[in-house]
Amino acid sequence: MIQILVADDDQHIRELISLYLENQGFKIIKAADGEEAWAKMEEFRIDLAVVDIMMPFKDGWELTKEIKEYFDIPVLMVTARGESHDKLKGFDIGTDDYVVKPFDPQEMVARVKALLRRYRVEANNVIYMGNIKLDRTKLEMSAGETSEQLPLKEFELLFTLVSSPGKIFTRDQLIQLIWGYDYEGDERTVDVHIKRLRERLNHMKNVGMEIKTIRGLGYRAEGC
Structure with missing residues (x-):
């Protein structure tokens, strides 16, 4: 533990x-x-x-x-x-x-x-939301019989959102949490990664969750 x-x-x-x-x-x-x-x-x-x-x-x-x-x-x-x-x-x-x-x-x-x-310290390696399962050890997202391995930053972004269902994360918070304080890019990086994650989720059937845009605030994961 x-x-x-x-x-x-x-x-x-x-x-x-x-x-x-x-x-x-x-x-x-x-x-x-x-x-x-x-x-x-x-x-x-x-x-x-x-x-x-x-x-x-x-x-x-x-x-x-x-x-x-x-x-x-x-x-x-x-x-x-x-x-x-x-x-x-x-x-x-x-x-x-x-x-x-x-x-x-x-x-x-x-x-x-x-x-x-x-720091690669293992905490909860597997979490669920809706019908989605996220396995940190494999960087894998799965729903039913379908699974897909995600790029590291996409996985960390989705894992962060799903770890706190319903919580709104601003783009700045997500940049700091996923990319770190020393990241020199801009907030559009988050939008690009969110778009890719939504495309991946849309290709899977009956996922039972979605990433919602909260206008003027940021993003949150919620069941659907």
């Missing part, structure tokens, strides 16, 4: 993050400050760390630097600070992604899953 460290001195935030991640089948190791978080890193096999910046004894900057020095795992920073220089500092010390409070817990879960995929 994938084990995730959640380090935040705010008990409410710590429990909220833990609840949503536990509902996805992850095992959560909790820490209320930076020193406790480092002790947990040494005690448990941690696959990903969710780290708050403003913690007592050892802040998130120092904790992240130490994690990145000794462990090859992704770090997701959660903080009340939204200024660009704080984000840049986080990325400079090795942070893989960044969520600003207040945040959408479902988006946070999606970011965690995206980081695990980027």
Whole structure:
């Protein structure tokens, strides 16, 4: 089972993050400050760390630097600070992604899953929606007797949408989750990949789901 460290001195935030991640089948190791978080890193096999910046004894900057020095795992920073220089500092010390409070817990879960995929840490390998089955180990989409192997980015895009049915993802969110912060292209890349996925879904029979365009907002997966 994938084990995730959640380090935040705010008990409410710590429990909220833990609840949503536990509902996805992850095992959560909790820490209320930076020193406790480092002790947990040494005690448990941690696959990903969710780290708050403003913690007592050892802040998130120092904790992240130490994690990145000794462990090859992704770090997701959660903080009340939204200024660009704080984000840049986080990325400079090795942070893989960044969520600003207040945040959408479902988006946070999606970011965690995206980081695990980027580091090739296996989570839920198979998910379903309607009659569609997505198998991450094979990058395969199937419905009934029909199956098709998808290009990596198309599969990750569809997997992200199906992992949170009914949730609207903006193009910018999808770019960050699938292509990463350092992607130099534009949002039209998402539209192109969505078009290809819709064409693939249309070629399959009785899929029982569709990718909906929410005008002015983005995309979501829903049953039909």
